[in-house]
Amino acid sequence: MVAGKFSAGYGTDGGNSLALLEVHNLRKDFPVRKGLFSGTRGSIRAVDGVDFELREGETLGLVGESGCGKTTVARCLLRLIEPTEGEVLFEGEDLLKMDREALRKVRARFQIIFQDPYSSLNPRMNVGEIIAEPLRNHTRSSRGEIRDRVCFLMEKVGLHPEQARRYPHEFSGGQRQRIGIARALALNPRVIICDEPVSALDVSIQAQVINLLVQLQEEMGLSYLFIAHDLSVVEHISNRVAVMYLGRIVELATDQELYRNPQHPYTQALLSAVPVPDPEVQQRRIVLQGDVPSPLNPPSGCGFHTRCPERIDLCTNEVPAFRDLGNGHWAACHLR
Amino acid sequence: MRPEPLLSIRNLRTRFKTYEGMVTAVDRLSLDVHRGETLGVVGESGCGKSVTALSILRLLPSPPAEIQGEILFEGTNILDLTPDRIRQIRGNAISIIFQEPLTSLNPVLTIGEQISEAIRLHQGVTRQEAWKRAVEMLELVQIPSPDARAHEYPHQLSGGMRQRAMIAMALSCRPQLLLADEPTTALDVTIQAQIIDLMVRLKEEFRTSIVLITHNLGLIAGMARRVVVMYLGKMVEEAPVKDLFREPLHPYTQGLLESIPWIGQKLKTGKRLLREIPGIVPNPLEMPEGCRFHPRCPRVMEVCRKEEPPLKELNGGRKVLCWLWN
Amino acid sequence: MTEKKKSNELQSYWSGNRELRRRWAKLRRNKAALFGGVLILIYLFTALFGPILYPGNPSAPNLIRSLETPSRQHPLGTDELGRSILGRIVHGSRVSLLIAIGVVSLGLLLGVPLGLVSGYYGGKVDFGIQRITDTMLAFPGFLLALALVAVLGVGLKNTVISVGISMVPIYIRLVRGCVLSVREQVYVEAARALGTRDVAILMRHILPNVMVPITVQTSLGMGTAILFAAGLGFLGVGVQPPTPEWGAMLGSGRAYLFHAPHVATFPGIAIFLAVLGFNLSGDGLREALDPRFKL
Numbered sequence: 027m028v029a030g031k032f033s034a035g036y037g038t039d040g041g042n043s044l045a046l047l048e049v050h051n052l053r054k055d056f057p058v059r060k061g062l063f064s065g066t067r068g069s070i071r072a073v074d075g076v077d078f079e080l081r082e083g084e085t086l087g088l089v090g091e092s093g094c095g096k097t098t099v100a101r102c103l104l105r106l107i108e109p110t111e112g113e114v115l116f117e118g119e120d121l122l123k124m125d126r127e128a129l130r131k132v133r134a135r136f137q138i139i140f141q142d143p144y145s146s147l148n149p150r151m152n153v154g155e156i157i158a159e160p161l162r163n164h165t166r167s168s169r170g171e172i173r174d175r176v177c178f179l180m181e182k183v184g185l186h187p188e189q190a191r192r193y194p195h196e197f198s199g200g201q202r203q204r205i206g207i208a209r210a211l212a213l214n215p216r217v218i219i220c221d222e223p224v225s226a227l228d229v230s231i232q233a234q235v236i237n238l239l240v241q242l243q244e245e246m247g248l249s250y251l252f253i254a255h256d257l258s259v260v261e262h263i264s265n266r267v268a269v270m271y272l273g274r275i276v277e278l279a280t281d282q283e284l285y286r287n288p289q290h291p292y293t294q295a296l297l298s299a300v301p302v303p304d305p306e307v308q309q310r311r312i313v314l315q316g317d318v319p320s321p322l323n324p325p326s327g328c329g330f331h332t333r334c335p336e337r338i339d340l341c342t343n344e345v346p347a348f349r350d351l352g353n354g355h356w357a358a359c360h361l362r
Numbered sequence: 363m364r365p366e367p368l369l370s371i372r373n374l375r376t377r378f379k380t381y382e383g384m385v386t387a388v389d390r391l392s393l394d395v396h397r398g399e400t401l402g403v404v405g406e407s408g409c410g411k412s413v414t415a416l417s418i419l420r421l422l423p424s425p426p427a428e429i430q431g432e433i434l435f436e437g438t439n440i441l442d443l444t445p446d447r448i449r450q451i452r453g454n455a456i457s458i459i460f461q462e463p464l465t466s467l468n469p470v471l472t473i474g475e476q477i478s479e480a481i482r483l484h485q486g487v488t489r490q491e492a493w494k495r496a497v498e499m500l501e502l503v504q505i506p507s508p509d510a511r512a513h514e515y516p517h518q519l520s521g522g523m524r525q526r527a528m529i530a531m532a533l534s535c536r537p538q539l540l541l542a543d544e545p546t547t548a549l550d551v552t553i554q555a556q557i558i559d560l561m562v563r564l565k566e567e568f569r570t571s572i573v574l575i576t577h578n579l580g581l582i583a584g585m586a587r588r589v590v591v592m593y594l595g596k597m598v599e600e601a602p603v604k605d606l607f608r609e610p611l612h613p614y615t616q617g618l619l620e621s622i623p624w625i626g627q628k629l630k631t632g633k634r635l636l637r638e639i640p641g642i643v644p645n646p647l648e649m650p651e652g653c654r655f656h657p658r659c660p661r662v663m664e665v666c667r668k669e670e671p672p673l674k675e676l677n678g679g680r681k682v683l684c685w686l687w688n
Numbered sequence: 689m690t691e692k693k694k695s696n697e698l699q700s701y702w703s704g705n706r707e708l709r710r711r712w713a714k715l716r717r718n719k720a721a722l723f724g725g726v727l728i729l730i731y732l733f734t735a736l737f738g739p740i741l742y743p744g745n746p747s748a749p750n751l752i753r754s755l756e757t758p759s760r761q762h763p764l765g766t767d768e769l770g771r772s773i774l775g776r777i778v779h780g781s782r783v784s785l786l787i788a789i790g791v792v793s794l795g796l797l798l799g800v801p802l803g804l805v806s807g808y809y810g811g812k813v814d815f816g817i818q819r820i821t822d823t824m825l826a827f828p829g830f831l832l833a834l835a836l837v838a839v840l841g842v843g844l845k846n847t848v849i850s851v852g853i854s855m856v857p858i859y860i861r862l863v864r865g866c867v868l869s870v871r872e873q874v875y876v877e878a879a880r881a882l883g884t885r886d887v888a889i890l891m892r893h894i895l896p897n898v899m900v901p902i903t904v905q906t907s908l909g910m911g912t913a914i915l916f917a918a919g920l921g922f923l924g925v926g927v928q929p930p931t932p933e934w935g936a937m938l939g940s941g942r943a944y945l946f947h948a949p950h951v952a953t954f955p956g957i958a959i960f961l962a963v964l965g966f967n968l969s970g971d972g973l974r975e976a977l978d979p980r981f982k983l
Contacts, residue, residue, distance in 0.1 A: 091550035092521075104881055133883040146874040150896035159892075160882040198642045209882065228406040229577055230639040233621035237635050255550065262623035262636070285626050299555035300625055301580025305603045309584060313559050314552045316506075317520045381713045 045115075046217055046249050047080040047103070047136075052112035054098050058322065070321045072098040073109070074273035077348070080217060085243065085250040087264030087281075089257055089296075093318055095273040096253045097141075100221045103251070104138055105129060116217070134164045137210040141222035143202035147194040153180070153205055154190035160212040179208040183238060200231035207238065211246070219251045224259060236263055257300050261285060266354075269293045272329035273321060275348065279355040289357040292330050328360065336361060366437070367394035368571050369418070369539055374431040376410070376417045385646045387413040389595040390431070395539065400565065400572040402586030402603065404579060404618075408643055410595040411575045415541045418573075419458055420448050435539070454484040457532035459525070461544035467516040467524060473500070474512030477531045484535045499530040503560060522553035529560065536568055543575045558584065579622060583607060588679070591615050594644070594654040597673070600681040611682040613659045614639070653685065661686060714976045721972020727965025735785040738778035746775040747930035755948045765950045768940065773951065776932035777958050783933050784914050784962065787848055791913035792906055794852030799859020800902065804890055806860065807867025814864075821857035829854050833916050837925050847926045851916045855909060862905050866898035873897075904974040911966030918959050934959050 053076075055069040073095045080086050090096045102109040105121060114121040116136055121129065140146035147156055157176045161167055167175070177187035183204040194202055203223060210218055220239065224232040240263065242248060254260045260267055261281055268278040269290065277290040288294045295312040302309055314333045319325050325332050331341040340360045348358040376388040388410040395401050403411045416422050417429050420440065433440040435456065440448065460466040468476055477499055478492035487495070493512070500508035503526040516524055525545065532540060545561070546554040562585065565572055574586055582589055582603065589606045591599040591614065599612040610616045617639035628634060641658040644650055650657050656666040663685060671685045715721055750770035758765045764773040806817040824832060836850030870876065871894065879889050914934075920926030921935025929936055934955045941952030 091552060106877055106881055130883040130885070133881060138878075138881050140874050140878060142874060146878050148875040148879075148893050148897070150899075151892065159879065159884060163883045163885070163888070200642060206878075209878075228643065229579070230406060230618060230621055231642070233623075233636040233638040234640075236623070237638055240634050257551065258623050258625045258627075261625050262628050263634075282629055285629060295552060297625065299551045301554075301558075301578060301584050303579040303583050303607065303619065303622060303624055305583040305607050307583075311555050311559070313555050315556075317522055317553070318550070381710050 044082045045079040046082050046117060047251070048113070048115040049076060049078050049099075049103065050113040050115075052076040052099065052102055052114065053110045054095075054102050054107065055110045068322060071273055071324065072321060073102060074324075076112075076270075076273075076275055078268055078275065078278065080249050080251055082216075083243070083247050083249055084265045085252050085263055087260035087267040088251060088253045088270060089255065089260045089267060090270035091255055091318060093272075093321065094270040095321075096255075096270050097221055099270075100138065100219045100251070100253055103219060104133065104136065106138075131164070134160065134213040135215050136217050136219075137213075137215040138219040138221060139203070139206050139210050139223045142226050143199050143206055144194075144226070146206055147202060149194055152191050152193050153185075153197075156194070156205060157190075157208045157212060160209060164213055175212065176208075179211055182211065182242070183208045184234075198231075199227050200234055203227060203235050204238065207235075207242070211242065214246070215248070217249045217251070219253065221253045222255065223252075225254060225256060232259070239263065257296055269296065272318065272324060274329060274358065276330065276359070277355075277357045278348075279353075279357075283353060283355045287355070289351060289355065289362050290330075290359050291334050291336050291361075293357075295335075328358075365397070368397045368436065369395040369573075370432075370434040371414075371418070372432040372434070374414065374417060374429070374433060376413050376422065376430075377428045379426040379428070380647075382647055386595055386649070387646070388417065391592075391595075391597055393590055393597065393600065395571050395573055397538075397571055398569050399588065400574055400586045402582040402589040403573060403575045403592060404577065404582050404589060405592035406577055406643060408594065408646060409592040411592050412543050414592075415458060415543050415573065415575055418541060419452055419456060421452075421458075450484070453480050453532070453537075454535045455537055456539045456541065457535070457537040458541040458543065459528050459532050459545045461547050466528065469516055472513050472515055473519070473527045477512075477527070477534050480531055481534050495534065496530075499534045500527065502533075502564070503527070503530045504556075505530070520553075521549055522556060525549060525553075525557055526560065529557070529564070533564060533568060533570070537570060540565075540570050540572045541575070542572055544577070545574070546581065547576065547578070554581075561585070579619065580624075591618070594646070594649065596654060596683060597681070598655065598683045600679075602679055605678060605680060611676075611680065611687060612655075612684050613661050613686070614655050617658075617660070653683075711976050715972055718972045718975060720968050721976070724965045724968025724970075724972060727961055728969055731781060731962050731965060732785070734778055735781040738781055742775050742778045744775065746771060746779040746932045755944060755951065757948070757950060764954045765948070767937070767951050768944065773937070773954050776937060777934070777955060780932040780934045780937065780955070781958070781962075783844070783927060783931060784917060784959075787844070787851070787917040787927075788910045788913040790848035791852040791855060791917070792909045794848065795855040795859045795909060796902070796906065798853075799856045800863050800895075802856075803860040803863025804867055804894065804898075807864035808871055808886075808890055808894060817860065818864075821860045824854070824857040825861070829858075829912075830916055830919055833920065834923075834925070837920060842925050842928055844927045844931070847917050847920055851913055851920070854916070855912065858909070859902075859905065862901055863898055866901050867894055870894050870897045900977040901974075904970050904977065907966050907970035907973055911963040911970070914959065914966070915963050 052073055054073040055071050058068045058070055076099055078086065088096050088099065101107045103114050109122060112122065116132060121132060124132065154176050157179055158172050161172050161175055176190060180187045180190065185201065185204055185208070194205065197205065224235050227235060236259065239250065243250060252260060252263055261284070264281055266278065266280050267284045268275045269292065270276065271292050277288070277293045284293065288297055295314045298310060298312045312335065316333050319332055327343045328341040328346050331337050334341065338360065346358045346360045348356055350356050351362060371391060371393050374388055374391040375386065378385045378387060391414060403414065405411045418433055418440065422429070429441060474493060474496050477496035481487060481492040481495050482489065497508050497512050500512055505511050505523060505526050519527065546557050549557060558581065574582065576582060586603050589601060589603050590597050591612065593614050599606070599610070599615050606615065607619065610619055617637065620637040621639055623636055639658055644657065652668050653666040653671050656662045659666065665685050671683050671688060673681055673683050674687045675681050676687065748771065753766050753770035754768050756762060756766040762772045762774065764777065767773055767776070802817055806814045832854040833850045836853055837846060840846040840850055876889060876893050879893050917926055918935030918938065921933045922939040924939060926935055927933040937955040938952055941955065944951050
């Protein structure tokens, strides 16, 4: 039943490559205590039924604004926080059903790169120790083997192996992100979640890190789930892009489709709002009114209806289904 | 000739005393801001763009900061003014908006109180009158139900609302110059679009000059008329915005423009790799000799390693700090 | 070319210690902390080498010379049994150092692991540990030590145990609080994502990052331990005579406060200076090491 539902594949062009990661109906509620003494608890639905699949060797972009749940999705996939319900199939096995030890072992092949290169590295460990940590966790390598592997990894990400004895604070943001990448690569993972890997970096350094990720992918056949709020970066690096709004994926398409033919009004507004670095272009911005609604008290029907310029009555009452529009293009909107 | 500029910075040098020696954050910077124009200042972290803004308002504690040079605002040197006089200028003739509105608003005062305080301070009106104007300002920056919102505390507002409130506060005394330091960097794209719209509209309405400080070249392209590019405390290029984007002269500007991805770029060029500026931004304590950009420059020459290039003025109001143009 | 690279490498090696050098520079500039450090050095020197510099049995009575005022032979005078007060202070420094080290070790040994477990795992374990520490902290620290002595009995060993146990909840609280904030750091999350086991996370990632407050508390704790032990000695329930102990010396000098004030004064000054030294350097360390104090 489940397999049948996904046989078409969300937003894939041919469907000939293998799905490494399949996510079905992922939900995450965060409990909130309402009053100081009242026992009643509400909850924030941070992720509200997310489905997608990540295919071998591809980059799937996940884009959305702050509070849309994209980072929560990343944490749930790796069970750094426990999802409320859903299925996360990695190489066919459901991560959510695994015990601690099995999960610990899977994490060797399923890695993550964090947004903030300052807080994601332990300040009291030197770079060599940081990169060696996954090797010590998962292999019984000798000291020499670990050292060789660390040197290899450091060169691979463009760091000098002589710097292995130094501490993270001695490196710039871009170099720290390289350290984080080397650590994630240590055990030859198949899937890497990149959680806003360049948004904390300077403009001139962003390009270095993006290029590094692209090169590593080609060399090592990695698959990326690339999470970011910057649409131009996501569109650049991804083969397919999923757009999230208020805990749901509202549109999923190949990068070309999304750029040339965005369907969801939110995607259209998002695309139009990205400032174009060309003063000769008269930008036609679709300026959305208001703010993203609070997930504590989400709107009825379509989550976007409070800001949607094309709203119809149906939108306030009924949640639109996530439908295949053909050509591997999916969207959740009553008007399409 | 053009009329006298509103703000004229001459040979500004801001240095900080640290345990390991003097760090020069801004080095002999000269620039003009004309009435009614938006000047873009672009550069990466550590280039001195924020320090420049803080130096203009003398908001840097001294020590450790040391400011030299001249900052002429309508002909008077701000650096010569007494603390009392500079307070009269701050928030009145010159205002500033910061990147993170949550930390720059006082958490224990309501939005209305904070805006009306600024108005009372500079315009000597009654409490009721100031409050009324504060609510008007909130309405002007399109905060819905401004009467009610004026009674709320900063944490009760969303990021976009807070930045609107900051703008309302900054514009409440109708300043002649607005320093906007990364005004939209902390905001989401759709909210950023709202704030840009708002700033463009208010600039027309108030005829305020804006110094827009940002690392976002897209924002510069959309808002500024002239652009100053800074690298490690130095102005490396100044040009009208269209010229800068069409034909950047300094290798740093060229690299910067080519290293940012833009929507649809990959589909047009077919390339997955971006052009990158190699290397890292050097530590300000170990400033490279000669041209500061030479260790990362793809067109470095022998002279660049030894001698600092002079600022070359070219036709069409362009300036460039590079040996290639000398 | 390679030479140039090497010198660059060397240079960056030096700049590598920048953080440490800054902290050291900051500590050195703090005059009070420096003074505290000097006091501690004098104290440690006295405790380690004093008995060599001032040989003889400090407890042997010499009743003919009782209650003498300071003289060339006895620079700080003698007590009621004619023993040199300087000699007893010098020998007593060793006793108080022994007590302080014992007390702080006990506090660290019990408090740090309990605090780590309590903070990292949370839940029922945390709840249990916290209720016990709450109860213990409800008593004034000294009263708790006194109550424990009443149960255990007097003497050097029991002084160490009772004062040590009375300090355990302070360490638990401190460590737990720090763990709670370090636990939320992204690098701890990153370690979990890398498949690191809990024990390794605690030892490699959390403990090293809570060492700064523990170090500071250790310095302050040494001062408190000396003070508490002296307090017990003063009340006559700590280390027993004839062992030279500062608190007991103070206590016995109390009877002669009016006609031979030096008997109580000099041990009092010794206690004061030792405690002051540890407190000042503890505060200095806190300022120099705490990353929240920006440099």
